[in-house]
Amino acid sequence: KQSFNRPPGPHGLPFIGNLHQIDQSSIHTYLWNLTKTYGPIVSLRFGFKSAVVISSASLAKEILHTQDLVFCDRPLFISQRKMTYNGIDIAFSPYSQNWRDMRKIFNLHLFSPKRLQSSRFIREDELSSVIKTIRDRALSSEKINLSELMKNLMNNIMLRVCFGERYQYVYKKSKVFRLIDEVQAHMVDLYVSDIWPGLPFGGLVDRLMGKMNRLNKCYQDLDSFFQQLIDEHMIINKQKHKIYKEYENVIDVLLQLAEDNLFTLTHEHIKGLLMDILVPGTDTVAATVVWAMALLIKNPKAMKKAQEEVRKVIGMDGKLDEDHHLPRLTYLKAVIKETMRLYPPAPLLVPRETRKDAIVQGYEIKQKTLVYVNAWAIGRDPKSWDKPELFLPERFKGYCNDFDLIPFGAGRRICPGMSTGEMMVEVLVANLLYLFDWGLPKEEDIDFDTTPGITMHKKNHLYLLPQLYFDG
Numbered sequence: 001k002q003s004f005n006r007p008p009g010p011h012g013l014p015f016i017g018n019l020h021q022i023d024q025s026s027i028h029t030y031l032w033n034l035t036k037t038y039g040p041i042v043s044l045r046f047g048f049k050s051a052v053v054i055s056s057a058s059l060a061k062e063i064l065h066t067q068d069l070v071f072c073d074r075p076l077f078i079s080q081r082k083m084t085y086n087g088i089d090i091a092f093s094p095y096s097q098n099w100r101d102m103r104k105i106f107n108l109h110l111f112s113p114k115r116l117q118s119s120r121f122i123r124e125d126e127l128s129s130v131i132k133t134i135r136d137r138a139l140s141s142e143k144i145n146l147s148e149l150m151k152n153l154m155n156n157i158m159l160r161v162c163f164g165e166r167y168q169y170v171y172k173k174s175k176v177f178r179l180i181d182e183v184q185a186h187m188v189d190l191y192v193s194d195i196w197p198g199l200p201f202g203g204l205v206d207r208l209m210g211k212m213n214r215l216n217k218c219y220q221d222l223d224s225f226f227q228q229l230i231d232e233h234m235i236i237n238k239q240k241h242k243i244y245k246e247y248e249n250v251i252d253v254l255l256q257l258a259e260d261n262l263f264t265l266t267h268e269h270i271k272g273l274l275m276d277i278l279v280p281g282t283d284t285v286a287a288t289v290v291w292a293m294a295l296l297i298k299n300p301k302a303m304k305k306a307q308e309e310v311r312k313v314i315g316m317d318g319k320l321d322e323d324h325h326l327p328r329l330t331y332l333k334a335v336i337k338e339t340m341r342l343y344p345p346a347p348l349l350v351p352r353e354t355r356k357d358a359i360v361q362g363y364e365i366k367q368k369t370l371v372y373v374n375a376w377a378i379g380r381d382p383k384s385w386d387k388p389e390l391f392l393p394e395r396f397k398g399y400c401n402d403f404d405l406i407p408f409g410a411g412r413r414i415c416p417g418m419s420t421g422e423m424m425v426e427v428l429v430a431n432l433l434y435l436f437d438w439g440l441p442k443e444e445d446i447d448f449d450t451t452p453g454i455t456m457h458k459k460n461h462l463y464l465l466p467q468l469y470f471d472g
């Protein structure tokens with residue numbers, strides 16, 4: 001029996017709540033459909049955990065801006081707790097001094113504009129080897145698997161940014177890539193003890209199902225990878241003393257900060273931060289590039305306009321220059337915004353949790369309620385967007401209402417990798433459009449099916465046929 005005025009939502013069963021009703025293959029569209037019956041704020045229950053889903057720009061503003069201070073915790077489920085060293089990273093840290101310090105380190109020391117400048121050669125180097133692969137395929141009229149190329153490229157870039165190239169001496173590259181995939185899968189896995197906290201024998205059931213073993217194994221592999229790299233870098237840094245280094249990778253910067261004692265920065269903090277770069281920083285960018293290219297192929301007029309812009313701006317310079325060319329690629333930026341409106345890489349953002357009781361639109365929301373903001377639904381809401389089903393980058397001319405488009409979240413917890421992520425997507429798409437013309441391999445069509453998981457990928461890999469346009 002309800003003793004308080006909770007938001008409307010489908011009736012659940014005793015004990016399991018709404019768990020049995022949820023379509024796991026596409027949670028964001030299932031939740032979007034619920035808004036047609038219940039409106040933009042919906043209540044659900046997953047076992048003993050209450051949840052609220054927000055699906056309009058005005059309510060997103062209420063949650064992520066006006067009442068952000070109440071809504072800025074994260075739930076910390078078993079797998080996330082394990083993988084983030086008890087939530088001492090950024091993404092899963094409770095709202096606290098630790099979280100503030102970690103974000104400060106990230107913004108000032110790891111991904112500041114200066115750092116991004118100095119890691120530019122890594123992006124250029126890795127990208128040039130992908131371009132070479134595409135060029136070879138173009139010359140022999142072979143198709144490429146863009147999904148795979150972009151995923152590997154982002155892994156290569158971020159691993160080098162974090163560790164330099166030597167990480168491959170610790171584990172083979174393919175093993176590290178597999179490990180990152182595994183961590184991503186674990187991050188969204190729910191346990192009996194997450195859904196029914198306090199239930200006697202919950203932990204035992206989780207152990208009997210073998211899930212804890214798999215989680216522990218993945219954690220140990222990753223922890224040992226990080227630890228070996230930390231140890232190795234400590235030895236190398238001692239030998240080098242204060243010799244000027246052209247590019248210090250993330251692990252060196254963090255070890256130096258730890259030595260300077262400006263922050264509490266144990267090895268576990270360092271590993272948590274590395275996790276925050278390798279897990280949310282790779283797939284999100286790769287997925288966005290793939291969605292953008294799929295949408296452009298389906299919308300040849302937009303493709304032509306974007307290519308003309310890129311080719312005009314870069315012109316005969318022969319190569320994209322991040323500083324000089326990117327600010328002038330306004331149509332390309334609109335293409336990427338429009339891509340993220342229709343296919344936000346994190347369609348439900350990253351779940352929040354209430355720090356205390358709150359009232360939203362007259363409804364009561366209790367402390368420790370899970371809060372999902374459905375960026376997918378907001379991006380397709382006719383109240384926010386004219387003809388939302390159409391891919392129309394032109395709609396961003398002079399556009400300004402922030403909460404209609406929130407692929408990076410908003411408020412205190414807004415993605416700290418936003419400018420890095422946007423810049424990387426722009427660089428990758430601009431290069432693909434500048435150097436090649438694109439078509440579909442014979443008999444292939446493009447679908448827009450999505451995967452479930454921490455990042456929403458295009459379910460079926462995107463195969464494209466490149467044709468060399470500019471051989472710089």
Ligand code: HEM
Pocket residue numbers: 090091092103111276277280281282284285288344345346349350406407408409410411412413414415416417418420421422425
């Ligand atoms: C296209 C690229 C990206 C997208 C769409 C994206 C999206 C998001 C979203 C939706 C959130 C949750 C925000 C909220 O709760 O309001 C988030 C958080 C986060 N992202 Fe990103 N992200 C991207 C790239 C990156 C990159 C490149 C990095 C790291 C280098 C990164 C690191 C993080 C971290 C550490 C958090 C947790 C922030 C916190 O809890 O305070 N992201 N991201």
